[in-house]
Structures are given as C-alpha cells and as structure tokens.
Amino acid sequence: MTAHDLVFVIVGLVTAVSAILVVTSRHLMHAALYLALTLTGIGGVFLVLGAGFIALVQVVVYVGAVAVLFLFGLMLTRAPIGREALDSQNRGLGLAVAGALFVLLAALIIPAFGGESTAEVTGPTIEAIGIAIFADWVLPFEVLSMLLLAALIGAILLARREAGESGTEAEVTRIEMGEALADEPDRHEAVGTSAPAGELGAGGGR
Template identity: 50%
Template sequence: MTGADVVFGLLGVVCFASGVLVVTARNLIHAALWLVVCFGALAGCYLVLTAEFVAWVQVLIYIGAVVVLMLFGAMLTRTPIGPVQDLDSGNRPVAALAGLATAGLLGVLVVDAFRAAYVDVHGTAVGDGHVMGTAIFRYYVLPFEIASVLLLAALVGAIVLTGQRRANQAAPGEH
C-alpha cells in the first residue's frame, strides 16, 4: 500500500461516485456537470499512472470541449433545466442487471487475471509532452494523419447534418 495506491483509490472513489450521479441524476444539466467531476478525477488517475500528456488532453478535450458540446446539445433540444421525471426509460431494472453483469464479468475476469501485477510508477518514463510528441511523430505519424482526416470528415458531416433544412429553405428563394 503505497501513496500512489491511496491517491488512486481516492480519485477512483470520486470518479465512480460522480459516474453514478451522471447516469442517475434527474437533471440533465447536473448530469453534465457531474461528468466534469468524473473526467477530472480520471485525469488525476492518468497523472498517477504517469500519463501526464493524456491527463492534460483529457482536461482540454473532455472537460473543455465534449461537456460543453453536451450542454449545447441539451439546450438546443430544449431540455427542461429543472429536474424531470421521464429522463429514464422503463427498462431500468434490465439495464441495471446488464450493467452489473458487464461490470462483474469484466471486473472478475481482468482483476483475477492481473491480480499480482504491480505498476512501478517511479520506474517508468513520465509521458510528458516531449515523450508523447516523440512517440506520435516518430512511430505513429500515419495514424495521426488518419485521425486528422477523421476529424475533418466528422466536422463536414456535422455541418451537413445540421444544415440540411436551411439549404432546403434557401433553395426556393434563389429562383
């Protein structure tokens, strides 16, 4: 039981508790804000696991962009700001069963397989910007370029999907 164990355990408790609130909160805005807490705790877990750059990317992309996008989505679809009763569908018991079964299966399988595995967090190279930049631009250049093309395609797709009606409305006016 080292300091890393204690810190990771505490962050894990925060992460799991806020994750439970994300999927059970009656208020969609509160769920999005609990998602911020969950992702922040996960960024702390990444820091404990020596993945410094991934932690900051997590903060920038997930907390900064994805959650804000979620809030935009919630507001553009006119979700009521207060607590609503019908945020959950009728199949909650089945969903709880499926979630418990998945977590139990994964947990028992993976934890049992790697019970004795020990991460030496002091002996590994910290994945800071220099190390990650070297890894990406020396060994993973092609996947990096493919990822950029994927982002471009997703951007164009999102614009096409949301701009459809406006294009249809503008078409008769031009004639």
C-alpha cells in the first residue's frame, strides 16, 4: 500500500462517514454542515486522483455555493426538527433498496477492476483541460452557459412573491410598519407555518 492509497483511505473514510451522517442526522443544520464536509472530502478524493482543477471547482461551486444555498433553504423553510419529522415511514424500504444496490454494484465492480492497478496517478494538466474546453467542448460549454442563464431566470420567476407584481418592497415595508397587518391578515400569515388549510388553496391558485 503506497502513501497515495493511505491518503485515499483516510479521505474516503471521512467522506463516507459524513455522507452517512447527512442522511441520518436528526438536525437539519447538522445535515447541511455534514453535506459541506462530504463535498469537501470528495474534493480531496479528486486531489488524490490527480484532478486538481476539478477539486478546485468542486470546492468553489459545491462548498462555496451549493452548501450555503442549502443552509439558506433550511433556514427559510422553518421545518420541524426531530427524527420522526425528518424520516418517513419507509426507512426500512430505503435501507433494503440502498443495501441491495450497493451489494449489486460491489459485486460488479470487484471482479471487473480487482486485478487492475496502474503504477502512478497521472492526470491532465490544467493547460490541457483549458485547451480541451475551448477546442473540443466549446459547444457543450456554451449550451451549459445558456442552461445556467435559463435556470437563473427560472429560479427568480419561481421564487418571486406574486406573479404580476413588480417587486416585494411594498409588502416588506408594510410588515415592518405593523398596523397594516390588520388589513390583510391572511396574506401575511400564509408565509408562516400557521396558515389554515382552507386558505392555502386560495393562496396557491393565482
């Protein structure tokens, strides 16, 4: 076992344990922070595999943007905390399916790749990746930029308060004034968790 393998085992163990904690943790915030640790660990795996650029992109995009986005998502949807509220009834089914899938994949992978072993890890340089992006992969790259633009516009459109209203300024200032709450109580309380079931349909069908 070389030093390379040793580092991989350590990083892989950290990644696997924190990934298990992501799906079993009882606290939402802990799950999100374990997810950040898992994504960092996967970046470390990329480093061990000799893909420095992918590791960098992983840390910047996933740990820097996606994990923070998840933290905001959890904070903005005030969900109840606790195992009963977080896990559904079919935990046994999930365990069975996931276990069977892992056993199947391992039974396929171990005979197929058990014997092979390359002497050293050699990855392409960042220069080669840059040339490949803008020579061989330039069309998919542009399509990806269009996809990101479409996702940006779609996310803004979906998460906006009211379709047809220009902004949220009026509502926010009225909430801060306080006495304006009496005018339209149901609209403001629909944001909270205590909205009655009867008004939800009216709020949803715009």
